[in-house]
Each structure stands twice: as C-alpha cells, then as structure tokens.
Amino acid sequence: MAFRFFPKTFNFFALFEKQVGHAVEAACLFKEIVAGGVITEDAMSRMAAIEHQGDDVAHKIIDQLNKTFITPFDREDIYALAKQLDDITDMVNNILSRLRVYNINTVDKNLVEFSVVIEQSVRAVARAVGGMQNHKDGQTVFEACVEINRLENVGDAMRDHALSELFAGARDPISVIKWKDIYQEAEIVLDVCEDVAHVVDSIMVKQA
C-alpha cells in the first residue's frame, strides 16, 4: 500500500446526509412527475439540477476520502456509500431521460406504483444513513434496513407482474422494448437502495 500522510480526520456524516437529501429530492420529484403523467421540459431540468448537486457532493466525499487518513469507518465503505447514493439520484434521473428518449408521454399505472415504492425506499435509506452517525440510533437504522429489503422484494414482484402484463398483452413489439427497459430500470433503483442497506448494516456491525 502506498505511503500517505494526511493526519487529519473529517466528518463524513454531514456530507452523506446532504447526499442522501438529494436522493430523496430526486425520488419525490420523480413521484410527482409520474403522478402528473406529463414530463415537461421544466421537470427535466429540475431533475438534472438535483442530479448535478448530488454529483458535487459525491466528488467532495471522494476528495475528502483521498485526503483523510483516519476515517470514521472503513474507507471502502465510505467509497461504496458515496457511489451508491450517487447512483440512486443518477438512476432516477436516467428513467426520466429514457422516457423522453422513447417519446413516452403517457405514464402507465405500473410506473406510478414503482415511483411510490422508490420514494418509500429512498426515504428509508435517508433514515438509515441519518441514524448511522448516532450509535444510539441502532434500532432506527436496523428498522430502516429491514424496510429497504422488504421494498426491494416488493419491487421484484412489481417488475415481474409488470413484465408479465406487458408480454401477455403484447401487440406492439417496439412498445414492449421500451417499457421492459423502463420497468427494469425502476426495479434497479430499489436494488441500489438495498446495496446501501447492506453497507450501512455492515458499518453498524463493525462498530458494535
């Protein structure tokens, strides 16, 4: 391992709270847009702005990580957490972009359901990340992680149901290609939330 000399510590928790805050904003906006059923230029640029802010925080965390010798928990966990929280915001933004690219203007009920579950999961991620800082919040963190895992299973079932429906009623192959993509991307957001839960859980266990 290369020799480093950065003898300062740094409080990463504030940055993680900020980053997860952007993920929550993105998930809320996504739910709002999908519920409205119309994807406007304005909604797109609001989402892009959130995504850029999330990116900035991720870069700050990685920069600090590279410069900090003593970290509050394992370096690879900090890196994984920054990457995964960033991925949540990115992927929510991506679904929106994909809807535009596919020229989909009428959102279907399955995507509305996904957007509700995604928002619930990202809020649970925020509780888990927020509770990590305070050792007494172990129960909050634990419950949030259980909830995230539950919602990931819900998401799997939703995707399978949506795909079954899509293929059963398939008339237009082009439309099948588009929606298969959208449903799968929506489900992956919940997978990433679960990855965050695993990292948070492992951090808590190591510090127990």
Next chain:
Amino acid sequence: MAFRFFPKTFNFFALFEKQVGHAVEAACLFKEIVAGGVITEDAMSRMAAIEHQGDDVAHKIIDQLNKTFITPFDREDIYALAKQLDDITDMVNNILSRLRVYNINTVDKNLVEFSVVIEQSVRAVARAVGGMQNHKDGQTVFEACVEINRLENVGDAMRDHALSELFAGARDPISVIKWKDIYQEAEIVLDVCEDVAHVVDSIMVKQA
C-alpha cells in the same frame, strides 16, 4: 480505517462449502427442470427454497466477516466469494422466474445445452472452493479453475450461436426479446463462475 476489536478467528471454509453446495443443488435442479421441458409450480418452489438457504449462508458469512478480526484470507476476497457464490444461485433461480414471467412453457435445445454447461461449471466451482482449504489440493484447485475458464468460453460461443440462430430465423419480435434475455442470463451464470475462479486463484497465489 475504523478501530475494531474482534480478536477471534473463524473458519470460513465450512460456510463456503455449504454455500457452494446450494449453488450445485440449484444448478442440478435447473438442469433437471430444463431437461424435463416443463416448469411446474413445484419445481419453482423447490428452487426458491434452495435460493433462500443460499441467502442464509451468505448472510452468515458476511456477519462473521464483520465480527472477525483475523481471517484465513483477505477480507475483500471473503466478501467477493460470498457475494459471487450467492449470485450463482440467485441467477439460476432468476432464469426460472423469467421463463415463468415470459410464459415460456416449451424449453428449447439451446437452453438445455446451457443448463448442462452451467451444471459442469458450478461443479468445478465446488471443487475449487473445496480444495482451497487444503494447501495440498493446489492441483485440484488449479485444474478446476482452468475448467471453469474453458466453460466460460464455451458459454460465450453458445450464446453467440443461439443469438445468431434466434435473429436469423426471427419471425416474432416478442419471442426474440424473451429468448435474447434468457440466453444472456444463462451466459452470465458462467461469467460469475469465472469470477469465482479468479478470486480462488488469487487467494491461492497469495497463500503460496
């Protein structure tokens, strides 16, 4: 790096053997189902049961890893191995679920061939993982890893052949979408087996 104090050691090998055992069970059941050509409700629940057992072992390994200070080999290798062995079982289960979601009832000969190669590869993974514990089994491990790599190449060729055939004879686009997905997922199982071989190989080299 956070300070930890877990001065106990733990024998991870027994858990890895158990985990790879579930992967072999999954691969055998998959081959059996595909050979039979019919996916029954009973087969689905047997596979789901294996997948749950595999999950349980994976969780035990990660929990132990977080609690153990001195590990028989690098922490990241233990984590990678637990994750990848879990992925094998998950992915075999996923292919089955996907066949159901797509309402595919007649299994084709390409998938039968894939199931045979997948079982061979997972059995080689079991030999590699089993041999890791015993330094004298270096030759067994080495040969198993070579075999896994060979089967991954076989899988690539099988996928390319299956896709060529699928697209060349393409009449129904919906069916193309479904089978493209299935073939690609089948090939990814062999990729994950190869990832295991790389980790095992690297563990053996470090301990040489």
Next chain:
Amino acid sequence: MAFRFFPKTFNFFALFEKQVGHAVEAACLFKEIVAGGVITEDAMSRMAAIEHQGDDVAHKIIDQLNKTFITPFDREDIYALAKQLDDITDMVNNILSRLRVYNINTVDKNLVEFSVVIEQSVRAVARAVGGMQNHKDGQTVFEACVEINRLENVGDAMRDHALSELFAGARDPISVIKWKDIYQEAEIVLDVCEDVAHVVDSIMVKQA
C-alpha cells in the same frame, strides 16, 4: 487480513502502459473497421489477437499484484485499473462480435461517430495512465481526465440521440433490438474510460 511475506516491489507502470497500448490499438482498429463499413474475417481475427494480448497483460498485473507486498499505489487501485483497462479492449471486441452475431453488414453513421469518440477517449486514457508515473505530469493527467469526462457526456448525448432516432423511425422491431444493443454497448465503453479516469484521479490525489 491473511499474513503475507513478499518483500519485493515491482514497477507496475510499464505493464499498465502496455495494457493501455492494447486498448488504444483496439479502439483504432475499431474506428478503421467501422469507417470502412465492412466487417471482414481478417478484421475480426486482428481484433481477437489484440484482445488476447490485453488479457495476457491483465493476468500478469494481477499475478504480480498477488506476489508483491509493497505496491506503488493502493492494491485495490491497481486491481481496478487492470480490470478496467482490460474491459475497454474486451468491450470494443464485443461490439464487433455482436455486429457479426446480428449479421449487420452495413454500419450506420451513429456507430461511426461513436467509434471516433471512443478512440479519442481511449487515447486520453493512455495519456492519463502514461502521466501517472511521473509526478510532474500532474497537469497532463488532470487534463486527460477532464477530457475523458467530457467525452463520456458526449457519448451519453450520442446514445440518447441515436436511440431517439432509432425508435422514432422504427419500422422493423428486430432491427431496433439489434441497434439498441450496439449503441448501448458503445456508450458503455466511454463509461469504462470514465471509471479509469476516476481511479487515476484518486491515485494522483492520494500521492499529492
């Protein structure tokens, strides 16, 4: 962590330069083939040869990593770099194989554009990797990384544009399936280049 005793050091830079050289060769050949518009058997085997050479270097790096106790920078960064540089060559080769599997003989203008951007990005990766060795080349490395990030954004826009066009004019669903795949794989090459830029950037920061 397992106990190891490999008290020798090793200069990894020469191997990384070699590996990135193969990636550049692959990207150049890809651009040449795509510009020619025809995928010959000869071109395929030249690309396969480059890919094998890249593989060999990757294996050498990993072997050395496993045998070397003191590394010029963090072990996980060496591993990530070897893996990602290998991925670039692999993926460029994969696009070519996929074109063959899909029996696509007439390359379209979007893929030509992608091939130009891919070559630019891989050349910037080579500058970044080459500059890493020399601390005085910080500015070269920094500029190359900025360029790689810029080209990744260009690639995102190109993929979105190509997909919009593909779906807007969609007559033949089979052709849509094929080209969607090709465009997405082309864009992923640029993502991998960006991953390299992140690793290189983080190595430079740690050594600052």
